[in-house]
Structure formats: C-alpha cells, structure tokens
Amino acid sequence: MTNLLYKEFKLTINPFFYILPFLTGALMLIPTWLYFFVLLYFCFITVPNFFANSKAQNDVSFSVLMPVRKSDIVKARILSVISLELLHMVTAVIYAVIHNKIYKMENFFLNPNIAFFGISFMMFALFNVILFPMFYKNAYQYGAAVGVSTGAAFVFTSCVELLVVFSPGVQSVLEGNTVSQLLVLAAGIVSFILTAYIAYRLSSQRFEKVDI
Amino acid sequence: MSALTVKGLNKKYEKFELKDVTFHLDEGYIMGFIGSNGAGKTTTLKAILNMIQINGGEVHVFGQDFSQNEMILKQDIGYMLGGVDFYIKKKIKTITDVVKRFYTNWDDDVYNSYKERFNLDEDKKISELSDGMKVKYSLTLALSHNAKLFILDEPTSGLDPVARDNLLELFQELVEDGKRSILFSTHITSDLEKCADYITYINNGEIIESSTKEDLINSYRIVKGSLKSLQEIKEPFISYKTNAFGFSGLIRTDDLKTHEDISVEAPNLEDIMIYYAKRENKDD
Known part of the structure; x- marks a missing residue:
C-alpha cells in the first residue's frame, strides 16, 4: 500500500501540483470574493490533469502488474487525491488567517471563517463520492466523472453562498458564534471521512469488474 | 513441478x-x-x-x-x-x-x-x-x-x-x-x-x-496431390488450397490414408497456423 502511494507521489502526480495549493491559496487574500473558488481550482485544474496524466502514462496497466490487490490501487488513488485536497485546505487556512488579520470588513458572501472550511470539507466529500465511483466504472474515461463531480461541488457551494446572502438562519449558523462554526467544521470532517470510505468501497467493487 | x-x-x-x-x-x-x-x-x-x-x-x-x-x-x-x-x-x-x-x-x-x-x-x-x-x-x-x-x-x-x-x-x-x-x-x-x-x-x-x-509437428502432415485425388480424400483435411497443378492440404497424421497419387511431408509451425486460419475463414 505504501509502495503504491510512493508510486502515486513519485510517478503519477506532477510536482507542480504540490506547489499549486500555495498559489491558489493566495487567492484567499482577495478582499470580498467567492472564496470557494480557491478550493474549486483543485477540482478545475489538479484533478483533470492528474487523471489525464495517469491515463497518458498507462498507470493502471503498470499498477495491476505489481504484486498488489486491485482494491489497493483504488485506495492509493483516493488517498493521494485526499492528500492533495488536505494540502489545499491547509494552505487555504493559512491564507485565510492572514486575510482575517489584514481585512476587518465583512464579506458580502460567506466569510473565510471556521464554518467556511467545514462547508469546504462537505464540498470535497461530495466531489469525492461522485468522482471515484464514476471513474472506476472503467478506470479509463475520467472526463464525465470529473465534469459531474466538479459540477456538483460548484452547485453545492453556490447554493451555500446564496443561502448566506438570502437566508438569515443559515447566515447565523455559518457566520455566528464559534461553537456553531465548529459544529459545521465537525460535520464537514465527518462527512469527508465517511464519503471517502463510501467512495473507496464503491470504487473498488467496480474496479474488480474492470477488464484491463 | x-x-x-x-x-x-x-x-x-x-x-x-x-x-x-x-x-x-x-x-x-x-x-x-x-x-x-x-x-x-x-x-x-x-x-x-x-x-x-x-x-x-x-x-x-x-x-x-x-x-x-x-x-x-x-x-x-x-x-x-x-x-x-x-x-x-x-x-x-x-x-x-x-x-x-x-x-x-x-x-x-x-x-x-x-x-x-x-x-x-x-x-x-x-x-x-x-x-x-x-x-x-x-x-x-x-x-x-x-x-x-x-x-x-x-x-x-x-x-x-x-x-x-x-x-x-x-x-x-x-x-x-x-x-x-x-x-x-x-x-x-x-x-x-x-x-x-x-x-x-x-x-x-x-x-x-x-x-x-x-x-x-508429428501430429500433422502436409499432403500434396492432383485435383482428382483430392476428390477422393478431401474429407478429413483441416483445410486445403488448390491451384492449376493440384492441391496441398493439412491433415492430422491419424487421419492420413495411403493413396497412390499423393505426396506427404512434415509441416512447419507456420503451415499449421496458415491452414487452421484458412479453415476459420472458410467457416465464416
């Protein structure tokens, strides 16, 4: 398993995508913006490139020839994507702290606060649970899987932003006291972990049936 | 083992x-x-x-x-x-x-x-x-x-x-x-x-x-002969080719019958492949 992860980080992922979170994270410094875009760039840029590179390099054929289980190949791919998602989250948190130190004004949309990152975890949860099971139907065509999962993440975050603007109830939870924000964060982390497991189970079941 | x-x-x-x-x-x-x-x-x-x-x-x-x-x-x-x-x-x-x-x-x-x-x-x-x-x-x-x-x-x-x-x-x-x-x-x-x-x-x-x-190789033989003799023995052939001078075909050695008007030789692997492929094409 660790060998497969090593392979993902050494061979499959372009090193640029380890730097990208620090570049896209800096977009948190834009005053008053739709900050979910900062994390959506991961879905727009990193994931399609990651999957395209994997396909171009014939990664599946390489991996199945190694002495590993097919389910481990799926697990390694999910863990490597999750690692990059967490890297994007961590850098975004750092920039969000700087943002909140610099700018004292309220954002028209959701502030980059604790609840924002809870919703971001939920966004990635939704993204992952659609992306991986769709992709592992044939472990080859990634376009539809990336398109649908990114679309779902975009619609979800757009709805949250609109609710923050038009629903005082939602705004009071997401921009209210620290406890309510921490609850949103906890809910986000739980859904992120849960959907990662569901995505793994569904994907590995499907990948077992794929002819390489 | x-x-x-x-x-x-x-x-x-x-x-x-x-x-x-x-x-x-x-x-x-x-x-x-x-x-x-x-x-x-x-x-x-x-x-x-x-x-x-x-x-x-x-x-x-x-x-x-x-x-x-x-x-x-x-x-x-x-x-x-x-x-x-x-x-x-x-x-x-x-x-x-x-x-x-x-x-x-x-x-x-x-x-x-x-x-x-x-x-x-x-x-x-x-x-x-x-x-x-x-x-x-x-x-x-x-x-x-x-x-x-x-x-x-x-x-x-x-x-x-x-x-x-x-x-x-x-x-x-x-x-x-x-x-x-x-x-x-x-x-x-x-x-x-x-x-x-x-x-x-x-x-x-x-x-x-x-x-x-x-x-x-020993399981098969290439048989060559005239078109007339082909009419008499063609049944057990895996497949055969004909031309103006006669025919040549692949046959299992066990199915080989003696006939005065034919020559028999050992095939090579390519012959076996070609005659089997020819049979498939004929079946199609």
Whole structure:
C-alpha cells in the first residue's frame, strides 16, 4: 500500500501540483470574493490533469502488474487525491488567517471563517463520492466523472453562498458564534471521512469488474 | 513441478470468446504461445494474470491457486505485456526506484549485473530505448526480483533478426538451471523453432494443440496431390488450397490414408497456423 502511494507521489502526480495549493491559496487574500473558488481550482485544474496524466502514462496497466490487490490501487488513488485536497485546505487556512488579520470588513458572501472550511470539507466529500465511483466504472474515461463531480461541488457551494446572502438562519449558523462554526467544521470532517470510505468501497467493487 | 497450469479458462466478449483454454507448463521449460492476430493470446495472458474477469476456469502457479494467492505469487512472476509502454517519459532509474519497493526478494546486485550486461543507461527515459532494450529492461526487472515464471506477450515483435536471436538465446540461458520457466506469445513461428520446448497453439479462442514442438509437428502432415485425388480424400483435411497443378492440404497424421497419387511431408509451425486460419475463414 505504501509502495503504491510512493508510486502515486513519485510517478503519477506532477510536482507542480504540490506547489499549486500555495498559489491558489493566495487567492484567499482577495478582499470580498467567492472564496470557494480557491478550493474549486483543485477540482478545475489538479484533478483533470492528474487523471489525464495517469491515463497518458498507462498507470493502471503498470499498477495491476505489481504484486498488489486491485482494491489497493483504488485506495492509493483516493488517498493521494485526499492528500492533495488536505494540502489545499491547509494552505487555504493559512491564507485565510492572514486575510482575517489584514481585512476587518465583512464579506458580502460567506466569510473565510471556521464554518467556511467545514462547508469546504462537505464540498470535497461530495466531489469525492461522485468522482471515484464514476471513474472506476472503467478506470479509463475520467472526463464525465470529473465534469459531474466538479459540477456538483460548484452547485453545492453556490447554493451555500446564496443561502448566506438570502437566508438569515443559515447566515447565523455559518457566520455566528464559534461553537456553531465548529459544529459545521465537525460535520464537514465527518462527512469527508465517511464519503471517502463510501467512495473507496464503491470504487473498488467496480474496479474488480474492470477488464484491463 | 508445474510452473503454470491453466484449466478450462472461459471469457466471453460480445464478438469473441476464450473457450475452455487448458494447458500447463512445467518448471524449467520454454513454452511458445502461438496464434494469429486476434486469436486470443493476449486475452489468455491477461486472464492468467487476473487482469480481466473470467467467466470460468482456474489458474495455478507453482501449484497454488492464483486468484487466492495473487499477491504472493506475483512476487515470483515477471511479465511484459505489450512492451514497456508506461511512464515512458520517466528515467529508468526512477521507474526502478518505484518498482523495486514492491518486491521482497529484490536484489540490487543482480539488477546491477544485468544492467551492465545489457548496457542499460539508467539516465535514459523509457521512450529513448529501442524495442529490444525495452524487453531487456523488463527482463532485468523480473530477474532482479528473482522471478521464476516469465509471462511475456510478443517480446520479439518489432525486433530485428539479430536482436531477436540474442533474445531467444537469453531465454534458453534463463531456463538452463531448470528453475525458471518462460511462457511467451508470438506469431513469429521461427522464434519457436529456435527455442521453444512446448508449443500451445490457440486459434479463435480455442486451444488447438498444447504439446512438445516435435509432437505438434508429428501430429500433422502436409499432403500434396492432383485435383482428382483430392476428390477422393478431401474429407478429413483441416483445410486445403488448390491451384492449376493440384492441391496441398493439412491433415492430422491419424487421419492420413495411403493413396497412390499423393505426396506427404512434415509441416512447419507456420503451415499449421496458415491452414487452421484458412479453415476459420472458410467457416465464416
């Protein structure tokens, strides 16, 4: 398993995508913006490139020839994507702290606060649970899987932003006291972990049936 | 001891199927797996390696069920399916660094000795290697993790005659100690005449023969004669060709009947393949 992860980080992922979170994270410094875009760039840029590179390099054929289980190949791919998602989250948190130190004004949309990152975890949860099971139907065509999962993440975050603007109830939870924000964060982390497991189970079941 | 036993392997596709593919390879021998393009060679090799879902059958490697012990048994298998066509823009040393981590029996000394013997430049990218060097790199990786069974899909395809001859000599050298076995597919029958101990012939998803090279050739005869004599004896032919001067056809040696107007000779592997393919075309 660790060998497969090593392979993902050494061979499959372009090193640029380890730097990208620090570049896209800096977009948190834009005053008053739709900050979910900062994390959506991961879905727009990193994931399609990651999957395209994997396909171009014939990664599946390489991996199945190694002495590993097919389910481990799926697990390694999910863990490597999750690692990059967490890297994007961590850098975004750092920039969000700087943002909140610099700018004292309220954002028209959701502030980059604790609840924002809870919703971001939920966004990635939704993204992952659609992306991986769709992709592992044939472990080859990634376009539809990336398109649908990114679309779902975009619609979800757009709805949250609109609710923050038009629903005082939602705004009071997401921009209210620290406890309510921490609850949103906890809910986000739980859904992120849960959907990662569901995505793994569904994907590995499907990948077992794929002819390489 | 049997290195590889394949029993009743079935795989159904919409327009093609593997039908009860059965053969076995003993330790210390080279088996050539022959068949025309699309006969099912690569599909069989992929089915053996659990890369495709089979509809029935069993694969045993060194006496153990492959599907139950895949992870352990893969440690002892070296493969090359369709050339080294992955991560072609990466340097050899990068690929080796990743691959070696998967194998518990990896031996750096063996790797370095074969690397020197084959003049492999570790700073070269896979895409910079010739077809022959790609095969040698695959073999180097397999030998370095002490593989006992080599499954190679058309390793000689695309090689020039000299490189092919070198490779076939290497195959013979590898099995010399009786511990390694090689199953390699090809449609170049002269490769097999040079080095294969056993031959398994697949045609349209069915195994036609799996035996020693000599037994396979002895099971068939090429019969030549006049068109008149053809009318009298054509029934048991696998297939035959006619021209203005007469006919020539492939027949099982057991079905051979004496006839005054015919000549009989031993076929080569190519003859057997061609006449079986001709029968398929006729059936279509």
